[in-house]
Amino acid sequence: MAIWDFVKDAGKSVFGKAEAATPAKPAPEKPDAAAEDSRRKVAALKAELRALNLDADDVHLTLKGDLVKIESRGADRETMEKLILAVGNIDGIAKVEADLPEEPAAAARPPVFHTVQKGDTLSAIAKKYLGSANRYPAVFEANRPMLSDPDKIYPGQVLRIPDQT
Incomplete structure (x- = not known):
């Protein structure tokens, strides 16, 4: 575990x-x-x-x-x-x-989580992990239903980062 x-x-x-x-x-x-x-x-x-x-x-x-x-x-x-x-x-x-179940496509990749810092936005997080600020909807969707609005994140919150594919 x-x-x-x-x-x-x-x-x-x-x-x-x-x-x-x-x-x-x-x-x-x-x-x-x-x-x-x-x-x-x-x-x-x-x-x-x-x-x-x-x-x-x-x-x-x-x-x-x-x-x-x-x-x-x-x-x-x-x-x-x-x-x-x-x-x-x-x-x-x-x-x-x-324990996370193994899946063929994800077996080689550990989960990627990001702890929100003061001043972070979903756009900045998407740029850091996914290479483009325009991919912020992918970060938002990966964290639904915990997130109800892309503008409502807070310092200390941990977010799931989706695969880059």
């Missing part, structure tokens, strides 16, 4: 601000409080995946602190990359662990 790093304090808030920043600590009188909090956070992650139409019956998430492990037997490589980004771009998540 590979692990991808994300900016823990950037992204969509689905847990609530105070909870995203710190791992849950069990109350002394309730030893299962941490497990219940983890189940609640996984449910919030699954709800976010459902809202993005990325949730399938075979997608399994495991949360350990700020690391999420994603397992799926039926997802193709593109879908797995989108799952990694959808979960990793959530406030409070610092790492995502997952």
Whole structure:
């Protein structure tokens, strides 16, 4: 399994601000409080995946602190990359662990992700990775449904870069 790093304090808030920043600590009188909090956070992650139409019956998430492990037997490589980004771009998540399925055309190429910096635009990112600023729609489409508008990216967000073909 590979692990991808994300900016823990950037992204969509689905847990609530105070909870995203710190791992849950069990109350002394309730030893299962941490497990219940983890189940609640996984449910919030699954709800976010459902809202993005990325949730399938075979997608399994495991949360350990700020690391999420994603397992799926039926997802193709593109879908797995989108799952990694959808979960990793959530406030409070610092790492995502997952296996990417091998595909003949993509077997030699590891996934290319870009962490948005202040001042970045999809055009500048397309020029850097795809050779032409006019290819920004390809970057936008590669990150749908996480992106709803090509002008709404933010520093710390991680984007998927499509193949140059």
